[in-house]
Amino acid sequence: MAMRLDRGTDELEEVHGINVTPFIDVMLVLLIIFMVAAPLATVDIAVDLPSSSAEPQQRPDKPVYLTLKSDLTLAIGDDVGARLAAAKPQLALYIGGMGAKDRNFYHTLATRYGFGAAAERIQALSMAGRKSEAIDAVPDELVRNVSLIGPPEFLKERVAAFAEAGVTTLLVSPLANDRTEYLRYVAELIGMMV
Numbered sequence: 001m002a003m004r005l006d007r008g009t010d011e012l013e014e015v016h017g018i019n020v021t022p023f024i025d026v027m028l029v030l031l032i033i034f035m036v037a038a039p040l041a042t043v044d045i046a047v048d049l050p051s052s053s054a055e056p057q058q059r060p061d062k063p064v065y066l067t068l069k070s071d072l073t074l075a076i077g078d079d080v081g082a083r084l085a086a087a088k089p090q091l092a093l094y095i096g097g098m099g100a101k102d103r104n105f106y107h108t109l110a111t112r113y114g115f116g117a118a119a120e121r122i123q124a125l126s127m128a129g130r131k132s133e134a135i136d137a138v139p140d141e142l143v144r145n146v147s148l149i150g151p152p153e154f155l156k157e158r159v160a161a162f163a164e165a166g167v168t169t170l171l172v173s174p175l176a177n178d179r180t181e182y183l184r185y186v187a188e189l190i191g192m193m194v
Contacts, residue, residue, distance in 0.1 A: 048183070083149045086175050088138040091146070095119050096126025096134045115142045148172060148189070156192045163193075 094106040101123065110119040118139050125134035148155050148170075162170065172189065176182035 078151050080150050083175050084140050084143045087143050087147055087149065088135045091138050091143060092122055092126065092131070092135040096122040101127065110142060113142065113145055115139060118142060149175070152188065152192070155189070159189070159192045
């Protein structure tokens with residue numbers, strides 16, 4: 001309700017001529033935005049996992065969370081060499097080219113992992129523009145230390161070691177050739193974690 005103050009009188013009169021059209025227009029625009037944005041706010045990813053006839057396992061007291069992200073490379077299987085090679089370009093880029101020569105977090109981390117000489121060589125080759133040589137200079141053992149690549153038995157031991165060390169979240173990026181392999185890697189890793 002709106003009121004108008006008249007000069008000279010103490011009485012307040014109700015104003016009947018208020019234009020509410022702009023208010024209604026704004027409300028309608030907000031309603032349309034909400035109607036368009038609300039369905040977009042829900043994220044659905046169709047996951048077509050294979051069916052299982054296994055008995056459901058007990059839920060652990062302390063769950064381990066799995067986040068799919070490009071931090072810990074994941075590949076499950078016996079074709080280890082090809083998967084190690086596929087992980088090397090990213091490591092060479094990060095160790096050799098991220099940050100200034102004396103202020104590279106990934107170079108420092110590789111050095112702390114015991115690969116200081118390799119990190120120096122990777123960085124020198126990267127800064128000289130010799131990217132393919134920098135990739136070749138990444139040791140397989142370094143890739144193994146910062147990834148989950150190998151046969152299921154090896155990865156199960158690694159996941160158990162992470163859990164024993166207090167790790168509750170693994171950030172992984174499956175090195176898969178297609179969506180089916182991607183989902184298989186994720187399903188197998190989840191099976192190793194429970």
